[in-house]
Amino acid sequence: MDGKEQLERVRERVIETIAKNMNLYGITDSIGRLYGMLYFQNHPMTLDEMKEELGMSKTSMSTSVRTLTDLKMVEKVWKKGTRKDLYQAEEDWYQTFIDFFSIKWRAGISMNIAAMTKSILELERLAKSEEADEEVRTAAEIDITKMKAALSYYEWLNRLVDSFESEEIFDFIPKNKDEL
Amino acid sequence: MDGKEQLERVRERVIETIAKNMNLYGITDSIGRLYGMLYFQNHPMTLDEMKEELGMSKTSMSTSVRTLTDLKMVEKVWKKGTRKDLYQAEEDWYQTFIDFFSIKWRAGISMNIAAMTKSILELERLAKSEEADEEVRTAAEIDITKMKAALSYYEWLNRLVDSFESEEIFDFIPKNKDEL
DNA sequence: CAGTACGTTCAGTTTTTACTGTACAAAGTT
DNA sequence: AACTTTGTACAGTAAAAACTGAACGTACTG
Numbered sequence: 046m047d048g049k050e051q052l053e054r055v056r057e058r059v060i061e062t063i064a065k066n067m068n069l070y071g072i073t074d075s076i077g078r079l080y081g082m083l084y085f086q087n088h089p090m091t092l093d094e095m096k097e098e099l100g101m102s103k104t105s106m107s108t109s110v111r112t113l114t115d116l117k118m119v120e121k122v123w124k125k126g127t128r129k130d131l132y133q134a135e136e137d138w139y140q141t142f143i144d145f146f147s148i149k150w151r152a153g154i155s156m157n158i159a160a161m162t163k164s165i166l167e168l169e170r171l172a173k174s175e176e177a178d179e180e181v182r183t184a185a186e187i188d189i190t191k192m193k194a195a196l197s198y199y200e201w202l203n204r205l206v207d208s209f210e211s212e213e214i215f216d217f218i219p220k221n222k223d224e225l
Numbered sequence: 226m227d228g229k230e231q232l233e234r235v236r237e238r239v240i241e242t243i244a245k246n247m248n249l250y251g252i253t254d255s256i257g258r259l260y261g262m263l264y265f266q267n268h269p270m271t272l273d274e275m276k277e278e279l280g281m282s283k284t285s286m287s288t289s290v291r292t293l294t295d296l297k298m299v300e301k302v303w304k305k306g307t308r309k310d311l312y313q314a315e316e317d318w319y320q321t322f323i324d325f326f327s328i329k330w331r332a333g334i335s336m337n338i339a340a341m342t343k344s345i346l347e348l349e350r351l352a353k354s355e356e357a358d359e360e361v362r363t364a365a366e367i368d369i370t371k372m373k374a375a376l377s378y379y380e381w382l383n384r385l386v387d388s389f390e391s392e393e394i395f396d397f398i399p400k401n402k403d404e405l
Numbered sequence: 406c407a408g409t410a411c412g413t414t415c416a417g418t419t420t421t422t423a424c425t426g427t428a429c430a431a432a433g434t435t
Numbered sequence: 436a437a438c439t440t441t442g443t444a445c446a447g448t449a450a451a452a453a454c455t456g457a458a459c460g461t462a463c464t465g
């Protein structure tokens with residue numbers, strides 16, 4: 046078998062695996078394949094080259110690359126003499142992991158903490174209110190307990206993400222198995 | 226304002242927030258709302274009760290509850306004297322977090338490790354082959370380096386998940402802020 | 406300053422996913 | 436054994452998401 050062809054086939058398969066994996070994280074196959082392709086390409090690519098390589102529209106390449114740069118999985122690079130935008134894959138997957146979950150989780154965490162905090166306050170007022178009848182007040186108490194548990198979980202998650210961003214997580218789970 | 230109604234409104238809002246958050250993790254709004262509802266319900270529910278409460282079809286309740294039990298976010302409970310299946314929400318969100326990512330990530334990790342390992346072997350054979358021309362061989366070498374880096378990342382992720390499942394992660398990031 | 410090259414916006418289309426109602430199988434009741 | 440009750444499979448429909456091509460704005464080029 047031709048060596049070049051074999052190399053190509055291996056790449057294809059690995060890219061497909063990467064795409065399928067990213068799919069698990071809520072990224073579409075196309076975008077996953079784009080990332081995989083950029084990962085194995087050893088030079089930055091233009092939108093037209095991506096379009097050519099994947100057989101998709103330039104519009105799709107534009108929006109997909111936008112998604113990937115938002116997730117910091119791809120970055121725009123500058124090169125003298127060309128007017129086209131050039132993009133290359135972030136190669137450090139530890140970094141990719143950290144950025145991905147920091148970006149995704151932080152948004153949700155703060156949203157949830159805000160909602161829970163506000164709701165706890167409202168229910169505490171209700172639980173103490175003279176007007177509300179007994180049944181409602183005990184129900185409110187129960188909900189408050191649940192929301193406080195949720196709040197404590199979100200604070201923990203926040204600290205977990207902190208340890209990702211500060212890379213302190215690698216003190217606990219070292220990158221190399223034997224380290225520490 | 227009526228206390229019961231106010232309680233209801235607060236719950237609705239929190240459930241909506243929970244659903245929106247789960248959405249971030251690739252769970253649909255409906256399923257998220259179902260989980261949120263079960264979380265605040267203080268007793269196990271039947272499919273018919275869920276259907277009633279959410280105004281959706283029983284079929285949907287059945288499949289949604291299946292998704293949630295697969296993720297260990299909901300469990301079936303047994304109660305004497307009823308023929309209907311009863312379900313209740315897992316209330317410990319730390320546990321939910323651990324199960325969710327263990328289940329989701331493990332599958333991807335082993336799939337990827339297998340694919341990478343196989344591909345590395347194939348490319349190493351190619352890189353050493355006399356028949357392949359220089360260009361292909363150096364390209365293979367580069368790909369091998371990248372795949373080995375990927376492999377090392379997946380092994381790290383595996384160890385991270387280990388620390389979730391063994392709950393050793395809580396030694397590093399304690400549940401309560403002040404602990405340790 | 407006209408002309409060209411480039412990336413993105415937007416409206417329309419295709420594909421995928423979520424949801425429903427009917428039909429059915431399994432288990433319980435009389 | 437006939438009749439209920441319950442959960443789920445399946446096929447069809449409705450809703451959502453991905454994708455495309457044409458049109459546009461911006462910035463570079465001669």
